[in-house]
Amino acid sequence: MRKPEIREKILEFIRHSFDERGYAPTVRDIVKGCNLSSTSVAQHHLNTLEKEGRIHRDPQVVRSIQLMKKDIVEVPLLGAIAAGKPIPVPSSDTWTTPPEETLKLTADMIGNKSNIYALKIKGTSMLDALIDDGDIVVMEAVSTAEDGQMVAVWLKDEQEATLKKIYREPGRIRLQPANKQMKPIYVKPQNIEVQGKVVAVLRRLSR
Amino acid sequence: MRKPEIREKILEFIRHSFDERGYAPTVRDIVKGCNLSSTSVAQHHLNTLEKEGRIHRDPQVVRSIQLMKKDIVEVPLLGAIAAGKPIPVPSSDTWTTPPEETLKLTADMIGNKSNIYALKIKGTSMLDALIDDGDIVVMEAVSTAEDGQMVAVWLKDEQEATLKKIYREPGRIRLQPANKQMKPIYVKPQNIEVQGKVVAVLRRLSR
DNA sequence: TGTTCTATAGAACACTCGTTAAATATAAAT
DNA sequence: ATTTATATTTAACGAGTGTTCTATAGAACA
Known part of the structure; x- marks a missing residue:
């Protein structure tokens, strides 16, 4: 079951986080912000997004999500x-x-x-x-x-x-x-x- | 004893961190990057910088330092x-x-x-x-x-x-x-x- | 002189973080 | 029907985090 919609929602939330607060959300922020049920779900989608080249993360680093689109x-x-x-x-x-x-x-x-x-x-x-x-x-x-x-x-x-x-x-x-x-x-x-x-x-x- | 130089160094390091990695450093990153001896020293200077309006931090939030200068x-x-x-x-x-x-x-x-x-x-x-x-x-x-x-x-x-x-x-x-x-x-x-x-x-x- | 402000130092606390593992569920492909 | 790939759930570990407390030291000031 391909679920691109939820990933779009996650991307949107990340953008929103940068706009509102100025920095990236944590995995648990995303869980709350997108009504996910577990950090593993978020982790899974974030890994997929990274494979797709839509975001970049530094391993083990808090709030290291970066959107690949530039201003x-x-x-x-x-x-x-x-x-x-x-x-x-x-x-x-x-x-x-x-x-x-x-x-x-x-x-x-x-x-x-x-x-x-x-x-x-x-x-x-x-x-x-x-x-x-x-x-x-x-x-x-x-x-x-x-x-x-x-x-x-x-x-x-x-x-x-x-x-x-x-x-x-x-x-x-x-x-x-x-x-x-x-x-x-x-x-x-x-x-x-x-x-x-x-x-x-x-x-x-x-x- | 006013020590503005060390704060400039800290600001420079924060800028460097954004340029190189894309997000803000942690307090301990600053300790290492500026050769400080303790997190308390960094904390103290960061508090001062925030009072001066040079940076902004959200309490308790990792990597939430934001430079006030805009691109x-x-x-x-x-x-x-x-x-x-x-x-x-x-x-x-x-x-x-x-x-x-x-x-x-x-x-x-x-x-x-x-x-x-x-x-x-x-x-x-x-x-x-x-x-x-x-x-x-x-x-x-x-x-x-x-x-x-x-x-x-x-x-x-x-x-x-x-x-x-x-x-x-x-x-x-x-x-x-x-x-x-x-x-x-x-x-x-x-x-x-x-x-x-x-x-x-x-x-x-x-x- | 004593007081006050700023800077430094070390240690510890409570908490959040990214990550992992194992089990299950669901959908698509063959 | 069987296999395969993707998605979800629950739980937990250990490392790293911002913060705070206490103590010390030097400079500026009256």
Whole structure:
């Protein structure tokens, strides 16, 4: 008899415990809070939850339950971006090598996306996207995008990277600047390469 | 004999414990980690730290130490901003009334400032500040600002709010748009009213 | 000088904790 | 029907926990 509902209830109770009290519940707290009949029941479900990777516990340690979902995510902060050069895309070892610069973001800013990284913009080549020198652009590393989304594209002929809203039109692609006062440019489909979606833009002032 | 150093060491150890293990240490963990000679010593310093408001503990509860410094701050998210109207400044009850919309930010984004609030921009009247429709501006509610800082000012004569860098010049004040391609405007000192400093700008896309 | 406040020291108490074991119950699979 | 995997029940052990008590020591202060 699979019983996922009771484990969801336990997870919910653990979350509630962190919210209300600031720390994890004990096994016996869970017994009371979820109307279980015995510590063994709780123990059993906690072991299952740990096997499923939903929680982590340190053996023998009181109140050591940790939920695996995070409120703060650290994303790699890649180097400068310059006019006439492709936007840096993280390589496979960029995701693993830790001693790089990172940026802390609240999880609700990026939803539950993965492959997120950030770029620090140098120079004013992105002014038409309302992005200033020093701004930080949060990107999702994807190679496809839906119409209307703000994407980073590499223009092969022009050897230039740019941030625009993308619209597919018959025989051509329209790239629309975020600043609506500026006119769109049109390119041939084979001339562009989508390097990522823009998830957010961040400007820090008054430091 | 005041001994603040040892308490700083204890606080540092607690922080370290949260970072490394994800939960608070026990009294005896602290004894070992800070080379104390007895649980009573740790107990005494923990009681003092709690009196000072630096930590909080629930009596009799294992691993219930909580640091009072927060990693995530919730700031009130005030309503729209429109051309020709002053930028909303939170009133005293805005700070206390909780059931409003809030925005979660990482603490390192705003430093250790207080009186922080956020504005959701409606319309494109702030384009010269590289701020688009839908952007969120994080503000610090102050009435004075240093030269070069990005501030929200209310132009009395024009009955208009705007975001500019402020520079005091002899007999006049220069308001410089963030977009350097645009020209500054000059106003009389008695014509402007500083409503706050811009701490950060935030643009969320691809939702 | 004596008093007061803070810090340190060692020991002990009462209690809660995570864990385990053995037996049983229930559901799914073959 | 038999086997297998999952779920529940009851009970208990031993280790670790926050707390308290008493005693000592030094510094600040009047």
